Amino acid sequence: MKAIAFITVVLCGSLIMFGTFEFPDWGDPQSPASRHLSPYFIEQSLADTAVPNIVTAVLADYRGFDTMFETTVIFAAGLACFFLLRTFTKKTRNERLYRHSSTGIIINIKKGGKRPDDSSKFERIDSLWTPYDLIIKTTCRLIIPSIQLFALYVIAHGHHSPGGGFQGGVILGASIILLAISNDLRSTLRRMSEKASAIMAAAGVLIYVGTGILCLLLGAAFLDYEALAPLLQSSRIMARSHGILIVEMGVGLAVMAVMIWLYYNISSAGKHDEGL
Amino acid sequence: MNDLITLIASKYNYWAFIILMMLGLYAMIVKKNLVKKIIGMNIFQTSIILFYISVGAKEQATIPIIEHSHGTEAHPIQAINYINPLPHVLMLTAIVVSVATLGVALALAIRVYRQYGTLEENEIQSQINQL
Amino acid sequence: MNQQFPALIIIVPLIVALVITIVGWLNKKWCFPLALIGLGTPLLISVGLLLEVLKKQVITYHLGGWRPPMGIEYRIDHLSGLVLVVIFSVALLNLIASREKVLAEFPEKAGAFYGLSLLFVAGLAGITITGDAFNLYVLLEITALSGYALIGMGDKHAPLAGLHYLIMGTIGASFYLLGVGFLYLMTGTLNMVELSQMLPALYSSRVVIFAFFFCLIGLFIKMAMFPVHGWLPNAYSYMPTAASGLIAALTTKVMIYVMIRISLLVFTPSFVFVNTLLNSALVWLAVIAIVTGSILALAQKSLTRMLTFIIIAEVGYMVGGFWLGNRDGITGSVLHIVNDAAMTLCLFLAVGSIRFRLQSDRLSDLSGIFRTMPFTMIAFVVGGLSIIGVPPTCGFFSKWYLIKGGLAAGSYEFVAALIFSSLINIILFFRVIEIGYFNPQTEGRNDDHTTPANGGINEAPLGMVVTSLISATSLIVLGIYTNVLVGKVIQFVL
Secondary structure, eight states, X not given: XXXXXXXXXXXXXXXXXXXXXXXXXXXXXXXXXXXXXXXXXXXXXXHHHOOSBHHHHIXXXXXXHHHXXXXXXXXXXXXXXXXXXXXXXXXXXXXXEEEETTTOOEEEEETTSOOOOSOSSXXXXXXXXXXXXXXXXXXXXXXXXXXXXXXHHHHHGGGTSSOOHHHHHHHHHHHXXXXXXXXXXXXXXXXXXXXXXXXXXXXXXXXXXXXXXXXHHTTSOTTOGGGGHHHHTSOHHXXXXXXXXXXXXXXXXXXXXXXXXXXXXXXXXXXXXXXX | OHHHHHHHHHHHHHHHHHHHHHHHHHHHHHOOBXXXXXXXXXXXXXXXXXXXXXXXXXXXXXXXXXXTTTTSSSSOOOGGGBOOSHHHHHHXXXXXXXXXXXXXXXXXXXXXXXXXXXOBHHHHHHHHHHO | OGGGHHHHHHHXXXXXXXXXXXXXXXXXXXXXXXHHHHHHHHHHHHHHHHHHHHHHSOEEEEGGGOOTTTSOEEEEXXXXXXXXXXXXXXXXXXXXXXXXXXXXXXXXXXXXXXXHHHHHHHHHHHHHHBOBHHHHHHHHHHHHHHHHXXXXXXXXXXXXHHHHHHHHHHHHHHHXXXXXXXXXXXHSOOBHHHHHHHGGGGTTOHHHHXXXXXXXXXXHHHHTOGGGOTHHHHHHHHSOHHHHHHHHHHHHHHHHHHHHHIIIIISOHHHXXXXXXHHHHHHHHHHHHHHHXXXXXXXXXXXXHHHHHHHHHHHHHHHXXXXXXXXXXXXXXXXHHHHHHHHHHHXXXXXXXXXXXXXXXXXXXXXXXXXXXXXXXXXXXXXXXXXXXXXXXXXXXXXXXXXXXXXXXXXXXXXXXXXXXXXXXXXXXXXXXXXXXXXXXXXXXXXXXXXXXXXXXXOOOHHHXXXXXXXXXXXXXXXXXXXXXXXXXXXXXX
């Protein structure tokens, strides 16, 4: 079986390599891909949209419909993981570990025993127990706001530097996941419940689609940001730049919420009980 | 011999991505662990993403972000100075799609594990045949 | 508003899917009515679009206000308009029938189910009317992702079947993406109309031939054509009954539509049909698909699995019909897309009702079912007659065109395969009718906790019965109006 697969793969690979002899050279400025459509984008996008970052301009304006569906794909992935994994029945575990905050003693309560209330003296820790580390908890507590600030910068400066909605959204999501890894899943769920992240994910995509529908209602084609010029009190070209910013914010919100939602469902296998 | 070297120098990036693609395909066909198959699928998709990006490269051109003072008559924007932005845009979408597929694949793998207790194909097959 | 229809037809299911997700967390009762609006409105819009296309030949819509190739273009012509109406009517019928099944199988996730089905349908509709090759890939993936999740939620071996389908489907989509990448490398554009104008100069290039093969192989994987069909029987047998009518009836047909679209629009017929070796090789492949599908269907003991192998044979009909290359063959193939979607919907709805009531679909458990579920079985019989190809059901007419095309092209093996599979379908369906009608009812059925109040009739809920009967009547109606369909719509495809 391995031999057949190896021979097939080598044959396929050599066949495709045989086809590459007619490809344009690597980095050729006169290749068809560099001559036909992209000169328009490079030379005209600043004049059309007032956004220096050409990639963001093409992503959110010229090919904005693709990006809307891309955001829908990531939303569908979050929804699919919820649909597949989430179980709402609560099965009690065989043992639970509690830590007394002032002394640091760990107590282990088996099934059926009396559990301490969720008071400030006893905090529940995960069964896959790693030793309590004050340094990690405090460092993450200090770093997470800076990470979030940087993420907001990445989203907002997508016009002038590499960045944009997807990149910033992932960094925002990563900050909450860092909170969940350094503390435990339950405390993060208390701060940012699953319901909130699901609704934020749908809201993010709705911001994108809503902007498009607003343009539709104002008489232009779908996702034609120039129609927003009277609403935003700006010139038609600046309206495109602002429209791109609005949809990037929607994308950032949706991506952040889906990253968190995905992490909640996959790390706890749907039970939302004890994460990684 | 000179011809051969020019040929290799101008096309070796495509060959590297084809080799990567075939590695991913081989992993998907041959490996028995479900997670290794999923990783093979991810390698396959990543090689296609890298292929597209290499299509957009241009010699001695900079990234497609126009600097602050360009765009006037003193610094006209010329297409030859910037790399092709379109493949980057397309591959942003493709990366997001591959991450989404990876997420759903892992969720399905967790369900498989919950049902059969193992992630090896041959053990799962023997469990199915016994039923 | 009329000009905005092409955008609205995709946006409405998308928005309703998002709203259902939010509402599902708050109050579950509103999910079903919202889903009805989300599928009923686009159905009306799609009928309106088809009528407009009959007047104007082609409708184009520039998204974002940018002319193609700078922006993305949506293009509706006769073929897309027809397939669009088929998609939304099948989806709406399945939605009405799935209400009780959703409440029985996963009640607390109803919002997520309706959301995913609406995203699936929105993706399919987008695939049908897009005019941009890369946009097609993104929509393929969104359709596929929702499909994987819906399939993976079934019982028994569904997660494993879903994972295999996921891996195969991703390989298929990646091959398609690679094909589009080759085309972009050689031309620099992604718009389908522009590609068809720029490619004729490059037809002799090896790269374009490779691009065509990659796109074709990717689509063959996604439509379960013969060598790469392994994922279909398992995935479709174990999927939840609430989604089976939707996914089984639509996925493979829309992939065949994409194959026709790419062959006729992007790589024009002068490139695709010029190599007779390729044509006959693909027709032979289709013949093998038909024969294997039919023979393997004979060996199955479960009704749903039997139907999945019949689907594999039907895919062979459509692919073979198209690659015959003559007018009748392509007409038959397009007509069969419409007919097969309707037939598969009818059969899977009937089997879904059977599984809902009896909790099983093994052939041995079906004794005497004509007495307990008469209306469902009427729908099943009509669907079976259509698959066999009995007039006046629609299946007869599409087979007629396919046979005419096969004779005209001289592919006698294709005609022989069609007749052979019709004979095997007769055996398959009459076996079910024999078990259901003539065998006495098994004793164990009488001590159900749901005592039949109607002299022994234990039918499925009203919604399911009504939709089964509607889809069965549509088969006959489609058959009677075939002339209208072919004359007014399909004729202009070529």
